[in-house]
Amino acid sequence: MTPADDTDQAHARRRGRPPSGGREAIVAATIDLLRERGASRLTTREVAARAGVSEGSVFYHFGDRSGLLTAVINHGLRAFGEVHGERGGEVAATLDWFSRTLEGFLDIALVAMIAAQSDAELRTGMANHFLTNNLGPHRGIEALGAFLRRAQTAGLVRRDVEAESLAMLVIGSCFLRVSQQQMIGADYATKFPDREEMVRTLTTLLTPAGEGGA
Amino acid sequence: MTPADDTDQAHARRRGRPPSGGREAIVAATIDLLRERGASRLTTREVAARAGVSEGSVFYHFGDRSGLLTAVINHGLRAFGEVHGERGGEVAATLDWFSRTLEGFLDIALVAMIAAQSDAELRTGMANHFLTNNLGPHRGIEALGAFLRRAQTAGLVRRDVEAESLAMLVIGSCFLRVSQQQMIGADYATKFPDREEMVRTLTTLLTPAGEGGA
DNA sequence: GTCTATAGGTTGATAGAC
DNA sequence: GTCTATCAACCTATAGAC
Numbered sequence: 001m002t003p004a005d006d007t008d009q010a011h012a013r014r015r016g017r018p019p020s021g022g023r024e025a026i027v028a029a030t031i032d033l034l035r036e037r038g039a040s041r042l043t044t045r046e047v048a049a050r051a052g053v054s055e056g057s058v059f060y061h062f063g064d065r066s067g068l069l070t071a072v073i074n075h076g077l078r079a080f081g082e083v084h085g086e087r088g089g090e091v092a093a094t095l096d097w098f099s100r101t102l103e104g105f106l107d108i109a110l111v112a113m114i115a116a117q118s119d120a121e122l123r124t125g126m127a128n129h130f131l132t133n134n135l136g137p138h139r140g141i142e143a144l145g146a147f148l149r150r151a152q153t154a155g156l157v158r159r160d161v162e163a164e165s166l167a168m169l170v171i172g173s174c175f176l177r178v179s180q181q182q183m184i185g186a187d188y189a190t191k192f193p194d195r196e197e198m199v200r201t202l203t204t205l206l207t208p209a210g211e212g213g214a
Numbered sequence: 215m216t217p218a219d220d221t222d223q224a225h226a227r228r229r230g231r232p233p234s235g236g237r238e239a240i241v242a243a244t245i246d247l248l249r250e251r252g253a254s255r256l257t258t259r260e261v262a263a264r265a266g267v268s269e270g271s272v273f274y275h276f277g278d279r280s281g282l283l284t285a286v287i288n289h290g291l292r293a294f295g296e297v298h299g300e301r302g303g304e305v306a307a308t309l310d311w312f313s314r315t316l317e318g319f320l321d322i323a324l325v326a327m328i329a330a331q332s333d334a335e336l337r338t339g340m341a342n343h344f345l346t347n348n349l350g351p352h353r354g355i356e357a358l359g360a361f362l363r364r365a366q367t368a369g370l371v372r373r374d375v376e377a378e379s380l381a382m383l384v385i386g387s388c389f390l391r392v393s394q395q396q397m398i399g400a401d402y403a404t405k406f407p408d409r410e411e412m413v414r415t416l417t418t419l420l421t422p423a424g425e426g427g428a
Numbered sequence: 429g430t431c432t433a434t435a436g437g438t439t440g441a442t443a444g445a446c
Numbered sequence: 447g448t449c450t451a452t453c454a455a456c457c458t459a460t461a462g463a464c
Contacts, residue, residue: 036334037333037334038331038332038333038334038336038337039253039254039331039332040253040254040332040333041332041333041334113397114328114331114332116397117252117253117328117331117332117396117397118252118253118254118255118331118332119251119252119254119255120250120251120252120255122252123252123397126397126398127397127398127399127402130398130402131398131399131401131402136394136398136402136405137390137394137406138402138405138406141405141406141407160418161415161418161419162407162411162415164407165407165411165412165414165415166415168387168390168406168407168412169383169386169387169412169415169416171386171390172383172385172386172387172388172389172390172391173382173383173386173387174386175386175389175390175393176351176382176385176386176389176390177386179389179393180350180351182331183327183330183331183337183340183341184340184341184344184345184350185341185345187345188341188344188345188350188352191350191352191355192351192352192355192382193355193376193378193379193382197376197379198379198382198383200379201375201376201379201380201383202383204374204375205375205419209423209424210423
């Protein structure tokens with residue numbers, strides 16, 4: 001009997017170093033190779049070589065190739081909870097924090113999400129995971145939307161627009177930047193307004209008339 | 215000698231039906247299968263079957279598997295020019311037109327862009343194509359930004375923010391919606407503010423203080 | 429849990445007739 | 447230009463020793 005159906009949360013509560021580190025090494029190697037070569041060119045053989053283990057170990061831990069990719073996807077999505085953390089404070093500072101945190105998360109998660117797109121089985125698996133566990137960007141929209149609505153009530157944000165729509169503008173621009181950076185290249189991302197500029201712009205737009213203004 | 219290095223623009227200027235239609239059928243079949251199964255599970259065998267041609271034909275036209283994918287990517291990116299078309303008119307109407315056109319384009323182009331991510335060779339190929347031909351979302355940002363700047367000059371859009379940043383907000387939200395729709399599912403996209411709501415919100419935000427208001 | 433060795437099945441690509 | 451037939455390579459997955 002193998003732990004092939006491991007969901008990668010086995011020793012989530014355990015402190016210190018896991019039994020051997022082989023499993024983590026395999027996941028890390030897979031993420032590296034995914035970034036370098038893409039999902040189609042990812043072979044269990046090379047994963048094993050990169051991780052410094054035998055190919056048999058890969059199958060022992062993850063059952064099959066799909067299991068490995070699934071583990072990587074879950075790994076990439078794990079950090080998502082952190083982004084949803086409630087947060088108070090000033091509007092500009094919160095937008096800055098939120099967008100920075102989100103972009104850091106996307107930099108990892110997008111590798112996983114894109115990898116899932118290369119295989120229908122993984123794609124629907126991820127989709128179901130999202131649907132049943134109420135995950136996805138809409139959670140970010142809800143979280144940031146809730147903050148912005150409170151700010152509206154406090155008179156810090158103009159009230160004539162939907163808070164969720166504002167949140168979507170923030171998240172959309174982060175998503176666009178990180179996506180292009182990953183799909184085309186870091187250099188290319190230079191051609192976009194940068195994150196801080198976007199935060200400035202959004203802050204200006206959200207400020208109620210007669211306060212910030214030019 | 216084979217036309218393996220065809221760039222898919224062979225009969226771009228030709229009217230009427232191309233020689234046999236085999237080539238187009240192969241590209242169309244590939245796009246279908248890419249949507250259904252993903253790039254990793256795409257085999258030349260199945261492409262041929264779906265297109266109703268032999269596998270040999272696939273290799274005759276595109277040289278190798280990468281050539282086929284490259285042709286599909288170029289096909290997906292071809293429509294991009296249309297989105298850049300200059301456009302005048304009212305701000306709200308232009309935002310509506312632009313976002314609608316962009317989302318229609320992305321619905322096709324993203325299949326190609328995501329497919330390119332599954333293979334390092336294709337990825338860098340696409341990146342170079344973007345870099346040398348000055349393609350990519352930044353073009354959309356420039357185009358819409360130019361329109362918005364004119365609108366600023368005309369007093370139709372507030373002047374205390376960068377036009378490009380505003381354009382990025384528009385494009386980012388379109389990109390986010392179509393991406394999630396494609397990566398997770400059409401149902402999931404329901405959880406987002408819809409396109410028309412975003413246009414409304416943006417229009418409100420862009421209107422100079424003391425004109426539109428609540 | 430990790431390794432080696434190997435089986436079994438697919439797949440991309442080629443050759444040559446039509 | 448399109449087809450059929452076929453090859454050579456590769457990759458996933460398994461079995462069994464340690």
